[in-house]
Amino acid sequence: MGKIITFGEVMLRLSPPGFDRFSQSNVLTMHFGGTEANVAVSLAQLGLDAAHVTRFPDHALGRTAAGYLRRYGVDTQYIRYGSLPTGQAEGRLGLYFLETGAGSRASQIIYDRADSAFARIQTNDIDWEPILTGADWFHWTGITPALSQGAADCLLAGIQTANRLGVPVSGDIVYRSNLWQYGRRPQEIMPALTEGCTLVLGSKSLFSELYGVVGSTFQEAGRALMRRFPTIRYVTDTKRTSVSASHNQLSAKIFNGSTVYRSRMHDIQPIVDRIGTGDAYVAGLIYGLLTFPADLQRAVEFGAAASALKHTIPGDVNLATVTEIETLVRGDSSGKLRR
Numbered sequence: 469m470g471k472i473i474t475f476g477e478v479m480l481r482l483s484p485p486g487f488d489r490f491s492q493s494n495v496l497t498m499h500f501g502g503t504e505a506n507v508a509v510s511l512a513q514l515g516l517d518a519a520h521v522t523r524f525p526d527h528a529l530g531r532t533a534a535g536y537l538r539r540y541g542v543d544t545q546y547i548r549y550g551s552l553p554t555g556q557a558e559g560r561l562g563l564y565f566l567e568t569g570a571g572s573r574a575s576q577i578i579y580d581r582a583d584s585a586f587a588r589i590q591t592n593d594i595d596w597e598p599i600l601t602g603a604d605w606f607h608w609t610g611i612t613p614a615l616s617q618g619a620a621d622c623l624l625a626g627i628q629t630a631n632r633l634g635v636p637v638s639g640d641i642v643y644r645s646n647l648w649q650y651g652r653r654p655q656e657i658m659p660a661l662t663e664g665c666t667l668v669l670g671s672k673s674l675f676s677e678l679y680g681v682v683g684s685t686f687q688e689a690g691r692a693l694m695r696r697f698p699t700i701r702y703v704t705d706t707k708r709t710s711v712s713a714s715h716n717q718l719s720a721k722i723f724n725g726s727t728v729y730r731s732r733m734h735d736i737q738p739i740v741d742r743i744g745t746g747d748a749y750v751a752g753l754i755y756g757l758l759t760f761p762a763d764l765q766r767a768v769e770f771g772a773a774a775s776a777l778k779h780t781i782p783g784d785v786n787l788a789t790v791t792e793i794e795t796l797v798r799g800d801s802s803g804k805l806r807r
Contacts, residue, residue, distance in 0.1 A: 472507075472518045472605040473599060473602050473626075473635075474504040474507050474516075475504055475521040475608055475626055476502050476503060476520075476523060476611065477581070477615060478561075479500070479501060479562040479581060480561055481564055482496040482497070483496060483566040483567070483568065484567060484568075489567055490567050496565075499784055500536040500784070501784025502784075503609045504521070504608060504611075504747075506748070506751075507747050507750050507751045508520040508537070508542045508607075509540045509541070509542055510536065510748055510774065510788075511751050511754065512540055513541065513789065514753065514755050517543065518542050519544075519545070521546045521594060521599060521626075523547070524548075525549070525585040527801070530549060530557070539783065543572040543575030546599050547728070548589075554799070558588060558792060559585055560585060563581065565577065569713035570713055571714055572712055572713070573624060576635065579647075581647075584615070587619060589622050591621045593622065596629035600630050600635050604700075606626065608626070609642065610624055610658060611642070611643070613643075617650055618692060620661075623661060627665075630664065636666040638666065639661060639662060641658060641668060642746075643674075643678070643749070654678060658679075662700075663699065666702065667701065667705070668700055669704050669705060670705060672685075674690050676689075679693065679696055681696055682741045684768045686705065686728065691723075694725055700792070704722040706721075706749055714738045715738070715739065716736045717733055719734065719772060720772040722766065727737045734773070734775075734776035741780075747784075747786070748774045748775045749772075752770045752775065752800075753767055753771030755774075756788075770793060777792060793806070
């Protein structure tokens with residue numbers, strides 16, 4: 469049940485083992501991840517039909533990244549591979565380096581993703597009509613249009629196709645200001661993308677920065693955002709308190725135009741891996757909206773619990789099961805050994 473399409477870049481993540489600093493280690497462990505692909509993997513683990521659309525360089529690393537997605541149940545048939553007439557790979561696979569912090573020492577990320585194969589994508593690389601026909605959901609984030617004009621144009625074509633086919637669209641509008649290097653500002657690009665959204669993940673400050681939409685409360689800001697973009701049915705956000713790099717508190721909320729539904733707060737310690745926890749929330753919420761659409765309280769609780777569990781799993785992707793998430797939703801956070 470449920471066919472979800474996600475679109476965005478997948479990168480290779482390289483990290484010193486454990487909590488080593490970059491300066492300590494002669495070895496880097498390897499994972500693959502990308503915000504939208506993380507959502508696809510999470511949804512596939514929850515039993516939904518998830519497909520990721522992206523563009524890889526046509527070489528061993530690109531093929532390995534695709535294999536990584538397939539390993540976790542993601543449909544990769546829509547992935548495109550860039551190559552030059554000479555047969556040489558076009559572009560590169562984006563990289564990021566993660567040093568995992570602990571206690572009072574924060575984690576840090578260094579990106580190396582310029583001129584990637586995905587950043588070179590053009591609108592004619594993706595035929596959205598057959599991809600989105602019969603889909604139940606389409607998901608994007610503000611990171612994708614930050615990478616290039618081609619990526620922004622291709623995403624807009626996908627959203628417009630989804631709208632024409634009646635496919636709900638979710639947008640995580642965190643836009644990573646330092647990534648916008650091709651001469652356009654997010655305020656110029658993001659409104660047209662948001663016009664086609666059913667669900668928006670974002671904060672009051674983001675609504676103000678991107679759209680000039682203001683409100684003294686999340687509810688007021690959400691209602692103003694819905695007036696600006698009438699297609700929006702839901703506005704959602706998470707609240708995180710960072711006690712330390714190893715100890716966070718997390719909750720979530722969703723607004724449907726009349727009522728704000730809030731999850732319980734999850735006290736998370738120790739944190740094994742902070743990366744991808746927001747993506748796990750989005751995936752859990754999408755699962756909830758598709759599986760029990762009439763119960764927004766249950767949907768937001770499911771999403772928050774999915775995010776909390778992702779903190780316990782190494783790598784970018786959430787491998788928690790429906791049973792594990794529902795156990796946490798019921799308040800069982802004991803982690804008791806199962807035999």
